[in-house]
Amino acid sequence: MNLWQGAVLMSVYFPHKKLPYLLVLPQLVITLIFFLWPAEQAFEQAFYQEDAFGLSREFVGFDNFVYLFNDPQYYKSIWVTLVFSFSVAFSGLAIALWLAVMADRVIRGKLTYQTLLVWPYAVAPALAGVLWWLLFDPSMGPIALWLQYFGVDWNHFLNGDQAMTLVVISATWKQISYNFLFFLAGLQAVPRSLIEAASIDGASPFKRFWTIVFPLLSPTTFFLLVINLVYAFFDTFGVIDATTQGGPGVSTATMVYKVFNDGFIGLDMGSSAAQSVVLMFLVGVMTVIQFRYIERKVEY
Amino acid sequence: MSDVVLNNIGKTYPNGYHAIPSIDLTIEEGEFIVLVGPSGCGKSTLLRMVAGLETISQGDLMIKGAKVNDKEPADRDIAMVFQNYALYPHMTVYANMAYGLKNRGESKEVIAEKVTSVANMLGLEELLERKPKQLSGGQRQRVAMGRAMVRDPKVFLFDEPLSNLDAKLRVQMRVEIRQLQRKLGTTTLYVTHDQVEAMTLADRLVVLNKGKAEQIGSPMALYNKPATPFVAAFIGSPSMNLLPANLDEQGICLSDRLSLPLVHDHRGSIIWGIRPEHLEVVDEANADFALRIQAVESLGAETLIHGTVDLGVKQEPMVVRLAGPHWPEINSLLWLKAPLDHWHVFDAVTQQRL
Numbered sequence: 001m002n003l004w005q006g007a008v009l010m011s012v013y014f015p016h017k018k019l020p021y022l023l024v025l026p027q028l029v030i031t032l033i034f035f036l037w038p039a040e041q042a043f044e045q046a047f048y049q050e051d052a053f054g055l056s057r058e059f060v061g062f063d064n065f066v067y068l069f070n071d072p073q074y075y076k077s078i079w080v081t082l083v084f085s086f087s088v089a090f091s092g093l094a095i096a097l098w099l100a101v102m103a104d105r106v107i108r109g110k111l112t113y114q115t116l117l118v119w120p121y122a123v124a125p126a127l128a129g130v131l132w133w134l135l136f137d138p139s140m141g142p143i144a145l146w147l148q149y150f151g152v153d154w155n156h157f158l159n160g161d162q163a164m165t166l167v168v169i170s171a172t173w174k175q176i177s178y179n180f181l182f183f184l185a186g187l188q189a190v191p192r193s194l195i196e197a198a199s200i201d202g203a204s205p206f207k208r209f210w211t212i213v214f215p216l217l218s219p220t221t222f223f224l225l226v227i228n229l230v231y232a233f234f235d236t237f238g239v240i241d242a243t244t245q246g247g248p249g250v251s252t253a254t255m256v257y258k259v260f261n262d263g264f265i266g267l268d269m270g271s272s273a274a275q276s277v278v279l280m281f282l283v284g285v286m287t288v289i290q291f292r293y294i295e296r297k298v299e300y
Numbered sequence: 301m302s303d304v305v306l307n308n309i310g311k312t313y314p315n316g317y318h319a320i321p322s323i324d325l326t327i328e329e330g331e332f333i334v335l336v337g338p339s340g341c342g343k344s345t346l347l348r349m350v351a352g353l354e355t356i357s358q359g360d361l362m363i364k365g366a367k368v369n370d371k372e373p374a375d376r377d378i379a380m381v382f383q384n385y386a387l388y389p390h391m392t393v394y395a396n397m398a399y400g401l402k403n404r405g406e407s408k409e410v411i412a413e414k415v416t417s418v419a420n421m422l423g424l425e426e427l428l429e430r431k432p433k434q435l436s437g438g439q440r441q442r443v444a445m446g447r448a449m450v451r452d453p454k455v456f457l458f459d460e461p462l463s464n465l466d467a468k469l470r471v472q473m474r475v476e477i478r479q480l481q482r483k484l485g486t487t488t489l490y491v492t493h494d495q496v497e498a499m500t501l502a503d504r505l506v507v508l509n510k511g512k513a514e515q516i517g518s519p520m521a522l523y524n525k526p527a528t529p530f531v532a533a534f535i536g537s538p539s540m541n542l543l544p545a546n547l548d549e550q551g552i553c554l555s556d557r558l559s560l561p562l563v564h565d566h567r568g569s570i571i572w573g574i575r576p577e578h579l580e581v582v583d584e585a586n587a588d589f590a591l592r593i594q595a596v597e598s599l600g601a602e603t604l605i606h607g608t609v610d611l612g613v614k615q616e617p618m619v620v621r622l623a624g625p626h627w628p629e630i631n632s633l634l635w636l637k638a639p640l641d642h643w644h645v646f647d648a649v650t651q652q653r654l
Contacts, residue, residue, distance in 0.1 A: 193386035196353050201400035201447075202374035211399075215390045 039280060045273035052267040064274035073250065074258070074275075080164075081254040085232035087168045088175065092228050093221065095172070096179030101209070103180070104187045114184065121177035125235075129242025132170040156244060160251030163244045167252050170243050171236045179224050186220035187213065226290050234283060255279060303329040303487040304350070304455055308359035311345055311511075319345050320511040322359065330485040332478070336498035336534070337508035343491045344459055346508070350489060351380050351457050364454055374403075379448035380457040384464065385440045387432040387447070393419075394428040397447045404451075418450045421480075438469045445477070449484065456481070458490040462497065474500060495535055499523070507531045528651045529571050532644055538604060541618045542573045544648065552645070555611035558589055560638065562645075569648040576604065576621035578642035587635035591618055593628050600625065605634060 046064055050057040068074050099117060106113050120128070135143045138155040147154040156163040190213055198208045214221075237256050240246060246253030246261055253261060256279065263272025304327040311320040320342045327333050335343040348354040350361060352373035361369050368376045379400075387396050394415060401411045419425050422442045432440055441461060448456055458477070462470045478501055481488050492498055498505055499519040507514045507522065507530070515527040519535075526532035532540045546553040547570045551562035554572065584590075591607040592615075603626040608615035620636065628634060645654045 191384065191386065193382045193384055194388060196351075196373075197380070197382060197386040197447075198388075198399070199353075200351060200373045200378065200380050201451075202403035203399070207403065212388060218390075 042273045042276040042280075045269055046277045048273075049270045054269070060270065064270045065277075068271060068274050068278070076250060077253055077255050077258045080250070080252065081233065081256075084164065084168060084171075084236075084252070084254055085229050087164075088171045088232040088236070089225055089228035091168065092172045092175040092179050093224055096176045096224075097183050097217075097221075099176070099180050100183035100187055103184055117180050118177045120174055123174065125174065125238030126242045128174045129170050129239040132166060132173065133243045136166050136169075156248075158248055160248055163248055163252045167236070167240050167243055170239045171232060174239065175228055175231055179228065182220050182224055183217065186217045190216050222293065226286065226293075230283075230286050230290070233286070234279070303327050303331070303364060304489070305362040306346075306350075306359065307362065309346070309349065309356060309361060310358040311342070311349060311354065312357040318511065320349075323511075323513050325506060325513070325516065327487055327489070329487055332481055332488045332490065332501060332503045333506060334490045334492060334498045334502035334504075335506045335508055336492055336495060336502075338534075339493055341508040342511035343493075343508045345511075347380075347457055347459055347489060347491045350455070351378055352376050377454045378457055379451055379453040379455075380459065381444045381448050381461045383460040385432075385444040385461075387440060387443055389432050392429050392431060393424060393435070393443050393446075396432070396443060397450045400447065400451045414450050414452075415446075418446045421449075422446050437465050438473065441465060441469075441473055445480070449480075454487065456486050456488040456490075458488065460492055461490075462492070463494070470497075477501065495537060499535065505535075507534055525653065526644060527653050529573065529646045530651070532573050532646070536575055538576050538619050538621065540573045540575045540644065541579075542571050543609075543616050543618075545570050545572045547645070547654075552643075554609075554616075555613055557612040558609075560588060562640070562643075564645070564654065566645075566647065566654050570654065571646040571648050571651075573644035573646070574638045574642055576619040578639060579618075579620045580637045580639060581620075581622065582635055582637040584635050586637055588638050589636060591620060591634040591636055593630055593632055593634055596626070596628060596630070598625055598627075607634065 047059060047061060048057045049060045049063070103110070103114055103117065123131070133141075135141045136154065136156060138144050138148075138157065144154045153159075154162060156166045194212055194216075195208060198212050203211060233254075234256055236254065237260065240252055240254065240257050241260075244252045246257045250258070255275065259272050259275045259279065262268045262275065266272075304325075306323055306325040306327075308322050308324060309320065310318070310322045312318050323346065325333070335346060337343050345354060349356050352368070352371060356369050360367055363376055363378070388399065391399065397415045397418065398411045401414060406414075415428075416425075419428055422445065424439070424442060424446055427435060427439060427443070432443065435443065441464075444461070461477070462473055465473060474497055477490075490501060492501075502519055504517060505519055505522055506516045509530050515522055515531045522531055522535045526535060526540075529542055533542060543554055547562070547564055547566050547568060550559050551564075552570070552572050553559040560572075589609050591605070591609055593605055593607045595606040597604040597606070601624070603622045603624070605620045605622065605626070605628065607618060607620075609618050620634065646652060647654055
């Protein structure tokens with residue numbers, strides 16, 4: 001609100017400066033209505049307890065937080081989130097790097113190849129979830145049937161680890177394209193003469209990659225690691241909801257999914273809001289990390 | 301024993317472009333060979349073929365008697381200094397120099413000893429723990445040379461190593477490279493587009509034009525007896541004055557108005573050349589022709605006078621180089637004599653020296 005009032009005040013004293021504020025107005029309004037207002041609501045709600053129908057509420061101070069941090073289920077969801085996020089970030093980076101290295105070598109049909117690899121990024125999260133859900137469906141999914149043929153008893157409705165694998169695959173698949181683009185650009189920025197110098201210096205292609213190329217990619221890798229962790233933490237609700245809905249049990253319920261589940265299914269608005277506040281804090285921390293270290297770039 | 305032999309070496313790109321039709325060159329042990337030519341003449345391609353960074357389309361490349369056409373760069377026992385130095389930016393100077401030895405499985409002690417001794421030779425002792433970006437251009441250049449020297453290769457390859465340095469440093473490094481090469485006695489192949497660099501460094505020069513070796517020889521041989529007008533124009537600064545003419549009974553006929561007496565059996569169109577430093581200023585009675593002065597460049601030790609020679613049908617540009625300072629007036633006439641023993645005559649059709 002202060003920002004808005006400031007804008008109005010300034011326009012009184014400096015009438016010719018109205019235009020800039022007019023131009024950022026739509027963005028400000030959107031931010032206010034869809035981000036700041038709900039955030040403020042969640043923050044307020046976190047200190048109240050509300051009945052399931054939203055008819056009455058009572059101020060309870062930090063009770064929601066105290067309850068949350070004494071709840072083993074919440075620690076379980078933190079653990080799920082960590083396993084999920086690091087799996088997604090690691091496999092997303094590893095596969096994308098491998099694809100980028102391969103794509104960098106392709107000479108014929110380079111553009112087609114690269115375009116195809118970028119496509120999954122355009123697929124909506126829920127669609128990606130449904131797609132993998134179908135492929136892995138225990139009774140009719142081709143991949144599930146194929147796995148069963150090889151003796152893997154695939155049923156992610158019953159097996160928590162398999163469910164986790166499925167959400168990791170779905171979430172990773174979407175992120176690979178993004179990582180791929182950055183890695184490819186990073187690889188193409190490595191001067192050719194360095195590779196040539198290394199090959200004259202007697203380094204095998206494998207050694208060249210790990211001693212020259214990979215260290216030079218480290219700024220890209222670190223940037224992508226943060227981006228991927230943020231993605232896996234906060235941006236994978238759609239994928240999880242479309243594939244496992246947090247189940248079986250709570251084995252794939254990440255912190256974000258639990259916010260939705262407790263708030264809109266369990267109708268425990270107070271706890272849900274408290275969890276949101278915790279997440280907001282985490283986003284803040286990650287943003288600081290991102291700006292602190294990425295803006296400065298990794299030194300080599 | 302000859303060290304490096306290029307036998308009918310050629311390069312054709314997959315798209316059918318003949319970058320290098322065919323080159324023969326035999327390099328003796330310890331020789332300093334400079335490949336020189338304008339950009340796009342194929343000199344870097346040729347060097348990269350010797351290095352193993354480009355495939356060889358035809359011919360044989362022998363190093364110390366062994367055919368190395370299909371050997372990996374690492375197995376050819378060569379070292380290369382790149383134009384942009386290609387230092388590994390994430391490694392210290394020490395690690396940069398040790399990298400090649402490490403890959404060859406040398407022990408830590410041997411590596412330390414070799415790197416230290418090369419670093420001492422190049423004055424890099426103080427810089428061993430620095431990263432390349434903390435070095436000046438000249439220091440980077442030295443590290444790049446150190447990295448090449450530390451492995452004690454059979455052949456040094458230099459790809460325009462001085463073109464990223466400022467003029468003063470370039471002269472200094474030029475002298476250093478020559479001294480180091482003499483001291484180490486390593487066969488060297490050096491690519492440049494700078495004819496001064498080429499003249500001062502080379503035992504022998506290879507002048508390349510459109511992938512062909514126009515002439516191979518010592519700098520002085522190329523200066524005194526260029527085989528083609530291309531070499532004549534390329535070697536020497538400022539360039540040789542080259543004028544189209546006809547050779548007949550009277551001699552060299554530059555136009556209806558101007559001919560220079562010469563007894564020669566050849567008949568037909570030729571190119572006549574004389575270097576700016578060989579033209580003499582004389583009085584009108586003894587002159588061969590007059591130069592209408594258009595511009596004067598005074599460099600202190602010498603003066604370059606640019607002008608045109610009136611041939612009636614056309615004006616031919618010509619440059620005269622005089623020792624010491626001169627202040628002739630623009631648009632005035634300068635009477636010149638071209639001494640016979642400094643003439644260069646080329647067949648205009650075959651482009652060969654007559």
